[in-house]
Each structure stands twice: as structure tokens, then as C-alpha cells.
Amino acid sequence: MQVKQPSLGAKKIMLLGGTGFVGRALAGALSRAGFSVTIPSRHVHRHRDLALHPGIQLIDMGQAASDMATLRVPPSWAELMKDHSVLINLVGILNEPKHNGLGFEQAHVAFTQTALKAASEAGVPRYLHMSALGADAVKGSSFYLRSKGRAEDWAHEFGTQNSIAVTSFRPSVIFGSHDSFLNRFVQLAALMPGVFPLACADALFAPVFVGDVVVQFMSALDNPAFIGQRIELCGPVDYRLRDLVAYAAKTAGHPRLILGLPNWASVLQARLLEFAPGKPFTRDNYASLQTPSVCTAGCPRQPTRLETIAPHYLQKSAHRSAN
Numbered sequence: 001m002q003v004k005q006p007s008l009g010a011k012k013i014m015l016l017g018g019t020g021f022v023g024r025a026l027a028g029a030l031s032r033a034g035f036s037v038t039i040p041s042r043h044v045h046r047h048r049d050l051a052l053h054p055g056i057q058l059i060d061m062g063q064a065a066s067d068m069a070t071l072r073v074p075p076s077w078a079e080l081m082k083d084h085s086v087l088i089n090l091v092g093i094l095n096e097p098k099h100n101g102l103g104f105e106q107a108h109v110a111f112t113q114t115a116l117k118a119a120s121e122a123g124v125p126r127y128l129h130m131s132a133l134g135a136d137a138v139k140g141s142s143f144y145l146r147s148k149g150r151a152e153d154w155a156h157e158f159g160t161q162n163s164i165a166v167t168s169f170r171p172s173v174i175f176g177s178h179d180s181f182l183n184r185f186v187q188l189a190a191l192m193p194g195v196f197p198l199a200c201a202d203a204l205f206a207p208v209f210v211g212d213v214v215v216q217f218m219s220a221l222d223n224p225a226f227i228g229q230r231i232e233l234c235g236p237v238d239y240r241l242r243d244l245v246a247y248a249a250k251t252a253g254h255p256r257l258i259l260g261l262p263n264w265a266s267v268l269q270a271r272l273l274e275f276a277p278g279k280p281f282t283r284d285n286y287a288s289l290q291t292p293s294v295c296t297a298g299c300p301r302q303p304t305r306l307e308t309i310a311p312h313y314l315q316k317s318a319h320r321s322a323n
């Protein structure tokens with residue numbers, strides 16, 4: 001069944017995951033474009049600055065936002081979504097509390113199901129879903145990628161059955177000020193004495209600028225060509241992880257020799273670091289890196305080159321890690 005382009009009417013948007021790296025960039029753009037944006041958050045006190053943007057309303061969910069993932073949802077969710085013309089779901093995690101896939105299942109699949117069912121009940125006609133490149137319910141190489149694939153498939157199927165116009169986005173790694181990818185490697189490089197031992201050094205990425213991701217979400221809001229699409233988002237150039245880390249470290253003023261670890265040592269590093277505070281690298285991250293994060297041949301590329309943006313924030317990141 002073909003779902004038609006809904007009218008955006010009230011221009012009111014429910015943005016789940018609006019407090020994260022991508023969410024903040026998108027919230028700002030939506031506010032500038034004159035939308036009213038509702039952002040539920042579990043940690044409102046950390047994100048009060050967001051409410052300074054015109055039209056952005058932060059809703060304190062306490063722990064209810066996590067409850068959405070565990071299905072203990074207060075009935076107020078559908079109530080909250082009333083009068084909204086679009087639901088955008090950016091919620092996602094890279095690491096789960098235990099190492100059994102359940103955390104990913106809850107944050108990606110159960111959360112999406114609950115959010116979309118509430119949206120359907122509230123009569124929200126449009127849904128934009130954030131997935132990831134390589135997401136595949138069956139062939140995904142990690143819990144992360146399989147759960148992302150299941151959530152994406154479920155969203156499209158539910159949308160078709162319930163007349164909600166769905167678009168999903170499948171980005172490679174996203175870069176921009178406050179990203180947790182290049183900034184993380186810069187901070188690690190600052191701690192390494194000359195040589196940087198790197199797991200999965202030949203893993204492939206096509207980093208895409210957060211500003212280009214935001215443009216795609218904004219374009220999808222009222223463009224019928226996006227409905228039902230699963231859109232891959234890649235930057236203009238593919239890189240090996242070792243080249244990205246070397247570039248980020250050098251740009252930030254900590255040039256390092258990248259020592260690509262053999263496979264057994266990459267696995268060992270993941271086993272050890274998943275017990276370190278903040279889980280800087282886990283076995284599931286290792287498994288995700290076995291799938292090249294690059295777009296299928298012929299897929300249109302997003303325009304912004306890493307080298308035109310990253311120096312502006314990596315130098316600041318280096319300054320922060322030095323202090």
C-alpha cells in the first residue's frame with residue numbers, strides 16, 4: 001500500500017533523541033525553520049540550553065523515557081504526541097549495559113515500536129527514523145546492526161499498515177563538532193606516547209557531516225519522494241579507520257604512528273576495554289567494524305568533506321584534552 005505525503009499542518013515535531021549529537025543539530029535547524037519542537041528527555045537539567053532556541057520545548061520524562069524502551073510506558077506518551085505532525089526518532093546506543101543484545105533490542109526495537117504505536121494512536125502521520133549503514137535484521141554482523149535492522153524493517157512495515165509515511169536514514173559514521181568519533185580518537189591519541197595501537201585499522205568508513213544529515217532530514221519533512229525510502233548517507237570519500245585516526249591525531253597536534261593490531265589482538269583489546277569505564281571499545285563494536293560502513297555503489301554522496309570541517313573542532317578538542 002502506498003502511503004501519501006501528509007500535510008504538515010501544525011508544524012509541530014516530536015524529536016526523540018533530540019538531546020544527542022545529531023539531535024541537537026537537528027533541533028537547532030528545525031527551530032530556525034520555524035517549527036515547534038518537543039524534546040522529551042530523561043536528563044532535562046543537562047540540556048536546558050536547548051530550550052533557549054525559539055520553539056523548542058523540553059519535556060522532563062524522568063526515567064519514563066527509558067521505560068519506553070522497556071515497555072513500561074505511561075499512557076501520557078500518546079497524549080504527548082497529540083497535535084504533532086511528525087515524529088523523528090534518533091534514539092540509539094552504541095553500548096549496552098550487559099553484553100547479550102538485550103539492551104540494543106530495547107533501545108532500538110522496543111523503543112521504536114512503542115514510539116510508533118503511540119504516534120499512531122495520536123494520529124501522527126509522518127515518521128523519520130534513524131538507522132545505520134550496515135543495519136540488517138538477519139545479516140548484521142553485531143547485536144547493534146541486527147537490532148538497528150529489525151527496528152528499521154518494523155518501522156517501514158508498521159507505517160505501511162497504519163498509513164504513517166515512513167523514511168529511514170542509514171548514515172555511515174557522522175562527524176561534526178561534539179561528535180564522539182574523531183574527538184574520542186583525539187583524546188586517546190593525546191594519551192599515547194608516539195604510537196597508537198589501533199584495532200580493526202582497515203575498517204572502512206565514509207564519514208558524513210552532521211550538517212548534511214540534518215539537511216536530509218529537513219528535506220524529507222515535506223518531500224513525497226522520500227516516503228518509504230531507506231536513504232544511505234555517506235560523505236564524498238571512503239577512508240580506512242587508520243587514515244582517519246592518523247588524520248584526526250595530526251590535525252589536533254598529536255601526530256601518532258598508527259599500529260594496526262592483528263585480528264587476535266583487536267579481539268583481545270575489545271574483551272579488555274569493554275570492562276573499562278565508559279566502555280571505549282567492546283566486542284560488539286568489534287563485530288560492527290567487520291561490516292564496511294560505506295554506501296552501495298552509485299548511491300549519491302553528501303557534499304561536505306571531512307577536511308573542510310574537522311580542523312575547526314579537532315584543534316579545540318585537543319586543547320580541551322590538554323587541560
Ligand SMILES: NC(=O)c1ccc[n+]([C@@H]2O[C@H](COP(=O)([O-])OP(=O)(O)OC[C@H]3O[C@@H](n4cnc5c(N)ncnc54)[C@H](OP(=O)(O)O)[C@@H]3O)[C@@H](O)[C@H]2O)c1
Pocket residue numbers: 016017018019020021022023041042043065066067068069090091092093107130131132133171172173174175181
Ligand atoms: N553518530 C554517528 O556516527 C552515527 C552513525 C550512524 C547512526 N547513528 C545513529 O544516529 C542516532 C543519533 O546518534 P548520536 O550520535 O546523536 O547519538 P547520541 O549523541 O548518543 O544521542 C543519543 C540520543 O538517544 C537518547 N537515548 C539513548 N538511549 C535512550 C533510552 N533508553 N531512552 C530514551 N532516550 C535514549 C539519548 O538521550 P539522553 O541524553 O537522555 O541519554 C540521546 O538523546 C542513533 O540512533 C545512532 O545509532 C549515529
